[in-house]
Amino acid sequence: AGKSTLVKVMTGIYQPEEGELRYKAIPIKLPTPESAHKVGITAIHQETVLFDELSVTENIFVGHYVYGGLFKCLNWPAMHQQARDILTRLEVNIDPHATLKDLSIAQRHMVAIARALSFDAQVVILDEPTAALSQHEIVEFYQIVERLKHEGKAILFISHKFDEIFSISDYYTVLRDGSYVGSGKISDISEQQMVTMMVGREVSQAYPKVNCAPGETVLEVQNLSHPTEFSGINFSLRKGEILGFYGLVGAGRTELMQALFGVTQPGGGKILINGKEQHFSRPSQAIRAGIVYVPEERQKQGAIIDLPISQNISLPQLSQLNPRGVLNDKKEWALADDYARRLQVKASSWKQAVGTLSGGNQQKV
DSSP: OOHHHHHHHHTTSSOOSSSOEEETTEEEOOSSHHHHHHHTEEEEOSSOOOOTTSBHHHHHHTTSOOEETTTTEEOHHHHHHHHHHHHHHTTOOOOTTSBGGGSOHHHHHHHHHHHHHHTTOSEEEEESTTTTOOHHHHHHHHHHHHHHHHTTOEEEEEOSOHHHHHHHOSEEEEEETTEEEEEEEGGGOOHHHHHHHHHSSOOSOSSOOOOOOOOSEEEEEEEEEOSSSOOOEEEEEETTOOOOOOOOTTSSHHHHHHHHTTSSOOSEEEEEETTEEEOOSSHHHHHHTTOOOOOSOIIIIIOOTTSBHHHHHHGGGHHHHOTTSSOOHHHHHHHHHHHHHHTTOOOSOTTSBGGGSOHHHHHHO
């Protein structure tokens, strides 16, 4: 819809082609993210932009460190204390000296919010902030957002989840295909009306059931185990069937899928495809057997974001595209064009780098 792209315009990452941005009724220009910070606008994106090897304090103050003394040295005691004060305001128990990589996903979001507050932000933009959080963590996150609201912060909450919008928002604005559709008080609209605004037509059933009789068993897992992540996993999957896996972060869902795809090796058990036992030591073997994998961290594991769309789409098929060691550019382009059009990827060209696409279009690639 263009939600995340709009956020990047409002925070100085992208420049608008027309129109204007007003802050406290005054037109402003934001040529850089730094200029947005100086004005008092900051954003927390779907993928938190933090540094794993740095401490919590360093992540909060990176780019605007506190200096002191005659020689203007870094004032670590002051920064640690300020970090502790901000985290206390948020009512979260995180050690400012802790290394970021040792924190949970939810705690990293709290550090990102603390960083936003360190800029004395008056407008806090939250872009799909709960995507990787458990239900318990989401409730805690809502409480923090409410505290920010009561402090007088203006909150822009970006989401496609109706329960979030209706539980936390005072007003709403709907975008569709990059265009403004409408806005108003959240108390004046129903969920069904909002669905209609989002898709441009009435939807009688959000997830209509399709009459499809499941066929024969395609994938069967017997007593699959991993040395540290899971054990005793049994299930079967038939043609025309959807099997959902649930669990909190750390329950072993991702590790199980990676074992099925050959990213990691199971410690025991069997994987059968069409009744034949399979052993995958690498993903290419799983792909040849008919298994594909869409990971949860698309920017780190699902795509090479600096490469163009065409090359990302063709990666799993390179052996077919260059059987004699020379890549057939025409075949690669035709392959990319076919799948990108089928999934309605929105881009100026298939040569566009994946990292410049919106989150939804990155997911399609």
